Amino acid sequence: FDPLGLSDPEGPGGFIEPRWLAYGEVINGRYAMLGAVGAIAPEILGKLGLIPPETALPWFKTGVIPPAGTYNYWADPYTLFVFEMALMGFAEHRRFQDWANPGSMGKQYFLGLEKGLGGSGDPAYPGGPFFNPLGFGKDEKSMKDLKLKEVKNGRLAMLAIVGYFIQALVT
Structure with missing residues (x-):
């Protein structure tokens, strides 16, 4: 499915490699599966009384950065945001390096965890004891069979997220 013609699996017609698009679908599907559950979890946990009512918000109200000092974290929200961006940037950089050179991240020294990071050679499915x-x-x-199920569930989760967006706009 490539309505914009971004890739050309038969030759050099497109400017995005089909393998990169397939890899992106798996990664974005994983994020969508986490997001689909994470979007409704606060409401459900709040209704069950497992979390405080002030944090049991609909997902579209939780993304607003509160004024500094509203919640009791170890730092203000802006510092937490920068810290999160640095950590995610590091993880995404390593993920891209592994896509460009499959298996390379399991060979580099990484806090003594290389043995657990050794994977399958396919960057979308790292394998090893930490990931499997x-x-x-x-x-x-x-x-x-498991790869096919993951892609199908990821596509379903992406559609669920679109449904959440539409629900937020309508209600």
Whole structure:
């Protein structure tokens, strides 16, 4: 599915590599699956009385950065935002390096965790004890089936997020 013609799997017609688009679909699907659950969790937990009412907000009201000092964190919200951007930037940089040179991130020294980061050679599915602690997909057939399920669930989660956006606009 490429309505804008950004890639050309048959030759050099497009300017985005199809492998990069497939990789992006897997990564964005994972974020969408986390976001779909995370968007409704505060409301559900608030209705069950498991979290304070002031934090049991609809998802579209939680993204506003509150004035400094509203919540009791170790720093003000702007410092937390910059800290989060630095950590996410580091993780995304390493992820891109692994896409450009598959398997390279498992070989570099990283706080003594290299053994757990050693992966499958496919950057979208890093494998290793940290990313697959239960050992799913032991053979090729089951791994292929799990990959297909992940892509389908990711697509469904992306549509769920669109539904959340529409609901926020309508209500």
